[in-house]
Amino acid sequence: MYPDANPPVPAELAREIEAIEHRHLDAFGLERVDITAAHDHDGDPVILVEVHHTGAHSANEDDRVSAEALAADKEVWERATRMGESRFVHIRHKFPEEEEEMA
Amino acid sequence: MRLADDLVETAQNLVSGSAAGRPRHANLRRAVSTAYYAVFHALAHHCAERLVGTSPDRSDAAWTQAYRALDHGPTKETFKQLSNLGFPADLQYFGRNFQDLQEERNRADYDPIARFSRGEAAILVQRAREAIAYLDNAPRRDQTALAVLVTMKERRP
Numbered sequence: 001m002y003p004d005a006n007p008p009v010p011a012e013l014a015r016e017i018e019a020i021e022h023r024h025l026d027a028f029g030l031e032r033v034d035i036t037a038a039h040d041h042d043g044d045p046v047i048l049v050e051v052h053h054t055g056a057h058s059a060n061e062d063d064r065v066s067a068e069a070l071a072a073d074k075e076v077w078e079r080a081t082r083m084g085e086s087r088f089v090h091i092r093h094k095f096p097e098e099e100e101e102m103a
Numbered sequence: 104m105r106l107a108d109d110l111v112e113t114a115q116n117l118v119s120g121s122a123a124g125r126p127r128h129a130n131l132r133r134a135v136s137t138a139y140y141a142v143f144h145a146l147a148h149h150c151a152e153r154l155v156g157t158s159p160d161r162s163d164a165a166w167t168q169a170y171r172a173l174d175h176g177p178t179k180e181t182f183k184q185l186s187n188l189g190f191p192a193d194l195q196y197f198g199r200n201f202q203d204l205q206e207e208r209n210r211a212d213y214d215p216i217a218r219f220s221r222g223e224a225a226i227l228v229q230r231a232r233e234a235i236a237y238l239d240n241a242p243r244r245d246q247t248a249l250a251v252l253v254t255m256k257e258r259r260p
Binding site: 040041042046053055062063065066067069070073074077078081088090091092093094095096097098 | 125176179183186192195196199202203206207209210213218220221222223225226229230233
């Protein structure tokens, strides 16, 4: 479909994706949503959505955040398909890194 | 317990870390990779069960051959087409999660500068768990159609 180039993400689709992620995740500390045309590990064109969380939610909300994130992603995939987008929408949820355990 | 279910639990344990502190970054990478392999093995298991069968007198050699017929790259390519082939929404969702996890598995295993937080890895493990549930709960005829689709080449006239 995109043999030589990876066109920009349609503005309307980008707006829809951003709105869906915010609707599901604002309550748990959503910082911003970055949406770009990119390539996957095979070099295939994809739409990369990076959902940046503040990580401010409480530890006992972890399961709820995961559930809402997956519900949002499902809705994004359905919306992209309905809007005729043929590229796969790859969604990455980013949180601030915690200090890792030392040996 | 299926290998797939065991792998999901292993991935969860890697994310949870020890009682003493946060998981090491290498453990988070292994969790992400293991989450993908859990989904891959769940699909391979369904391929073998649907194509060879579940009866006690089935051929173990045939079952193993069907299980191992699954390949990473071609399966991803096939899953790009699920929505055009009339598969139900739940299996389309399984396919999208498979593609998403495969990409993260490649980052986890091969990208030396990729970083994963505990929250990110936890969502990916939950993604694997949810994907497997969608596959397990799909109607038998759709599971069989998916098994044929991902293991057999279609000949065109």
